[in-house]
Amino acid sequence: MSALRRAPYHPLPMPTRATTRGDERTRLDRDCDVLICGASFAGLAVARELTGTGTNVLVIDRYEIGERQTSACGIPTAWLTQLDLQGALQQTFNELVIHTPYTTVDYRLPWTFSTFDYRTLCGLLADQATFTFETAKVNGRVGHTVRTDRGEIRAPLIVDALGWRRVLAAGANIQPPDALLSRGLEVHPHGSGTDMEIWIDRSYVPAGYGWSFPAGGEVRIGVGSFDPRFHVREPTERLAAELQAPAVRYQGNWIPHALREAVEDGVFFVGDSAGHCLPLTAEGIRTALYFGLAAGRELRAAVTKQRTVPEALGRYGAFSASHATPFRWMLRAQRMIPRVAPRLLAGSLRAMQSRRFLDWAFGHYLEIAHPRFAAAGPRRARLSVTVS
Numbered sequence: 001m002s003a004l005r006r007a008p009y010h011p012l013p014m015p016t017r018a019t020t021r022g023d024e025r026t027r028l029d030r031d032c033d034v035l036i037c038g039a040s041f042a043g044l045a046v047a048r049e050l051t052g053t054g055t056n057v058l059v060i061d062r063y064e065i066g067e068r069q070t071s072a073c074g075i076p077t078a079w080l081t082q083l084d085l086q087g088a089l090q091q092t093f094n095e096l097v098i099h100t101p102y103t104t105v106d107y108r109l110p111w112t113f114s115t116f117d118y119r120t121l122c123g124l125l126a127d128q129a130t131f132t133f134e135t136a137k138v139n140g141r142v143g144h145t146v147r148t149d150r151g152e153i154r155a156p157l158i159v160d161a162l163g164w165r166r167v168l169a170a171g172a173n174i175q176p177p178d179a180l181l182s183r184g185l186e187v188h189p190h191g192s193g194t195d196m197e198i199w200i201d202r203s204y205v206p207a208g209y210g211w212s213f214p215a216g217g218e219v220r221i222g223v224g225s226f227d228p229r230f231h232v233r234e235p236t237e238r239l240a241a242e243l244q245a246p247a248v249r250y251q252g253n254w255i256p257h258a259l260r261e262a263v264e265d266g267v268f269f270v271g272d273s274a275g276h277c278l279p280l281t282a283e284g285i286r287t288a289l290y291f292g293l294a295a296g297r298e299l300r301a302a303v304t305k306q307r308t309v310p311e312a313l314g315r316y317g318a319f320s321a322s323h324a325t326p327f328r329w330m331l332r333a334q335r336m337i338p339r340v341a342p343r344l345l346a347g348s349l350r351a352m353q354s355r356r357f358l359d360w361a362f363g364h365y366l367e368i369a370h371p372r373f374a375a376a377g378p379r380r381a382r383l384s385v386t387v388s
């Protein structure tokens with residue numbers, strides 16, 4: 001096997017399902033000023049920016065807030081500090097270890113990356129906002145009416161933060177494998193590790209990568225494929241086995257790798273529903289937060305009558321579209337890197353180890369959705385930016 005075992009694995013325990021079911025799911029027919037569909041990174045970031053406006057904000061999700069983890073929960077640490085979410089932090093990494101069949105490189109990062117606890121982070125983010133929350137499954141939308149399994153909700157301002165399915169889109173949705181989506185699957189064995197590691201190795205996946213993210217009491221081990229037709233269960237289990245960790249507590253989903261319209265038919269699309277996940281790295285948490293804050297700020301301007309609704313929609317759509325260039329470059333890299341011969345790739349990765357190059361490359365990468373943006377909003381104006 002090409003992968004090096006970096007960290008010893010030790011066992012630990014886990015949470016239970018909370019979502020109300022059956023008779024507890026009462027009818028939900030109502031009006032509100034702002035309806036945010038989806039209570040994960042994007043939806044909660046939108047809600048946060050509406051705090052203090054006195055607006056009637058309703059957030060709905062099919063699960064309780066933080067109940068269903070949607071990722072490996074790795075993020076540049078400064079995003080946690082800028083949003084006062086350090087309470088969710090689990091482990092911080094100064095280095096990225098990349099394994100290929102012909103080499104292993106340790107990249108010293110100019111900023112740190114951290115893993116966090118999903119439930120705690122969602123709880124902390126929700127605590128920063130004022131909204132009513134209901135569990136409901138969103139089935140679709142007609143105009144300004146959103147249809148759920150508990151009834152219909154009407155709102156002049158609607159946000160789709162429901163993830164890759166883009167449930168509230170006007171037309172028929174493109175489904176995998178035809179949609180521009182990657183697929184990712186990970187297991188969450190209890191245990192510990194010291195390094196944030198990735199594997200670029202065709203024996204796991206022809207185009208994509210494997211990862212191991214230690215997070216306090218568990219290690220998140222997974223494989224992502226840029227080609228949606230390529231299944232990742234077997235390679236995920238193989239990588240876990242090679243790291244001598246049991247393949248338990250599976251978590252997987254489709255991951256968008258192309259920007260989509262962030263405004264359609266009067267609806268704000270945020271996070272994965274707008275393709276805001278970065279191609280190549282599949283990093284979609286900080287971008288969901290970033291675009292969520294941006295959408296929330298425009299909604300705030302609309303509900304406080306500083307801007308009209310069409311102006312807010314237009315500005316948010318333009319803001320999202322203004323990021324097309326870095327997303328396009330990253331998609332090009334995603335398509336090109338798997339085609340590079342493994343020995344050449346190993347040599348290139350070694351050549352890129354210089355401190356100067358890493359500072360430049362990772363600095364540009366962070367700029368795509370920089371944590372300073374979190375400090376720029378109405379609620380955070382007094383905070384200074386420190387990127388560690």
Ligand SMILES: Cc1cc2nc3c(=O)[nH]c(=O)nc-3n(C[C@H](O)[C@H](O)[C@H](O)COP(=O)(O)OP(=O)(O)OC[C@H]3O[C@@H](n4cnc5c(N)ncnc54)[C@H](O)[C@@H]3O)c2cc1C
Binds near residue numbers: 042
């Ligand atoms: C295996 C895997 C590992 C990943 N690891 C990382 C990582 O370490 N770092 C990183 O930056 N990115 C990672 N990503 C990508 C990241 O998870 C997403 O980009 C990010 O979660 C997008 O946030 P979001 O709020 O837009 O959507 P999501 O986090 O997917 O949230 C969507 C919300 O909508 C709810 N919902 C969905 N459909 C409905 C419905 N019909 N009715 C009601 N509610 C609904 C869901 O319950 C959920 O709460 C990973 C992805 C995968 C698949």
